[in-house]
Amino acid sequence: MGLVSERDLINKVLALDCNPTAVYASDIMDKTPSTLPADAFFYEALLTMIKRHDKYILVVENGFPLGVITMGDLTRLRRTSTLSIVSRIESAETTTELSYAAKLIQKVTVNMVSEKAPANEICEVVSELNDLITRRLLVLAEEALDKRGLGLPPLDYCWLTLGSGGRKEQTLSSDQDNALIYAQPTQDQEQQVQEYFLTLANFVVNGLEEAGFPKCQHNIMANNPVWCQSLQGWKNSGNSWIFAPTTESFRKFTIFLDFRAVYGQEKLAQELRDFAHHLFRLAPSILHHMAKDDLQTRVPLGLFKQVILDKKQGHRDEVDIKGSACVHIVDCIRIFAMREGILDTSTLARLYKLVSLEAISTDDAEYYEAAYQSLMMFRIRGNLQKLSKGLVPDNYINPSTLSKRQRTVLRESLIAIDRLQTFTGSNFGVEGYL
Structure with missing residues (x-):
């Protein structure tokens, strides 16, 4: 056929x-x-x-x-065609044109929400469009550096998106988390090669910011030398994160684990991923430390499973859906996936593989998936509402603005995460969960 x-x-x-x-x-x-x-x-x-x-x-x-x-x-079928946005992105010749195309992604999200598309599909479409913007910026960056007399890339390289981008779980409020890996230069080339790729990365990072993607507050971006390294440099960093662990290195490592190749030589990314999984086989105790790190904070539930509201100024009586809820599902499922050697980066793809390997029961997986889909939809809807009012999307919601049924869904979703955290603690030997 x-x-x-x-x-x-x-x-x-x-x-x-x-x-x-x-x-x-x-x-x-x-x-x-x-x-x-x-x-x-x-x-x-x-x-x-x-x-x-x-x-x-x-x-x-x-x-x-x-x-x-x-x-x-x-x-x-659509007045605001997603495919026309794709065409705009791929034909853009300036960062200004890309910025205009990026603003249209919000309309695509509104359409998908109104048509009751599941949260994971909305995030995947948004992530794919963001990938296209990044790829186009990299093409423009290579051309700009060549015109400046710096030439074309001196070695093979691969641009990586990390965190929610790596998991294809980006929403409208996603900031930048990216990195760059390049082939191993000779010793006398090393400084010049890194300077070239840092310059290229700076063009892209600034272009993404102009297009509406805020810079990472923790500087996890490819124009930072820590996140722009040769293949061997990345392997050295991985070794130090695993064998000389600190709280900071754990967090860098978990962000790094969700990387995904967006542009360039994917074989570099694949070799790095194989190396990362090799590290887990050498030091399986790292999973205990990752579980312990996640369990330092629990979902905002009280003794009787009531939702605990934030008391911080600016977010009083709200709930941080991303930072106090979704992050725990992502972390816990990642830990189980690393133990089983699962190469997927998407949270739900990892969860489905865990079910097929009988590491998590089908009933539990459905419970966790429903919680994740519901919480992600709360994030998307809440952020769209804030954008419509001219506010900055921040992943917080106020339960008093929800219907009675939605408040029940929120509470049940948090209870599901609480159960997942307990399950994770008992599986990875965290004190207090045995």
């Missing part, structure tokens, strides 16, 4: 001046077209087109084709 498009006819027959009567469809068809089942949602088709840069998707049922979805079909 394959698919023949107008582009195939032009590029593979007419452009080559072939005799149309001597060419078979099987000679020119795309033998591995993108496919989706008939009951797939709109945004599944959208994600497929963004990821694969396809203009056609074959709709199949039981292996048989039912029809074709085109880019035009998806575009006609």
Whole structure:
């Protein structure tokens, strides 16, 4: 089964001046077209087109084709087309043009929320669009440095997105967490090579800030020499984080573990990921320390499982959905995933793999997934509401603004995380949880 498009006819027959009567469809068809089942949602088709840069998707049922979805079909369904944003990003020639395209992502999020798309799909679409912006900035950065007389990249490199970006869990309030890895230079090249990549990273970091992505308050960005290193430099850092651990190094390591290649030579990222998992096999006790670090704080629940509200100035009577709730699901699932050698970075992908390996029961996984989806949706809706009022999105919500049912969902979600933290503590030997 394959698919023949107008582009195939032009590029593979007419452009080559072939005799149309001597060419078979099987000679020119795309033998591995993108496919989706008939009951797939709109945004599944959208994600497929963004990821694969396809203009056609074959709709199949039981292996048989039912029809074709085109880019035009998806575009006609939306006044603010996500695919037109993709086109704007890929054709942008300046950071100003990219900044304008980035602002349109908010409208995509509003559409998805109104259509009741699940939180993980919304985050994945946002993350994919953010990736496109980053890739385009890197192309512009290479061109700008070449025009300045610094030349093209002296060695292979790979741009990494970390944290929520690495997990494809970005929302509208995501700040920058990124890094850069480059091939090993010779000793006499080392300083010059790092200076080049720091300059390139600075262009991208500033461009992302202009496009609406705040700089990381903790300076976890590729224009910081700590987060811009050769492959061997990264391995040395990993060794020091594992074998000379501090609270700060644990936190750097957990952010680092969720990295994902966005642009460049992915083999560098893969070698680094293999090395990171090798470190866990050498020092499995690190998992105990990671669990202990997460359990330093618990979800905001009282003795009788009532929601405890924040008392800080500026956030009185609110709940920090990201910092006091979602972070614990991410941390705990990551710890289990590292123990099992799971290479996925997405929290839900890790959770599904843990179920398949029988490390977490199906019932528990469904409980944790429902909590995560609910909390992420609270974050997305809350941040959109603040943006609509001209406020800065901050991941806090005030439970008094929720319906009775929503308050119940919030409380049950926090109870699920509390249970997950207890389960993590008992599995990784944290004192007080044995």
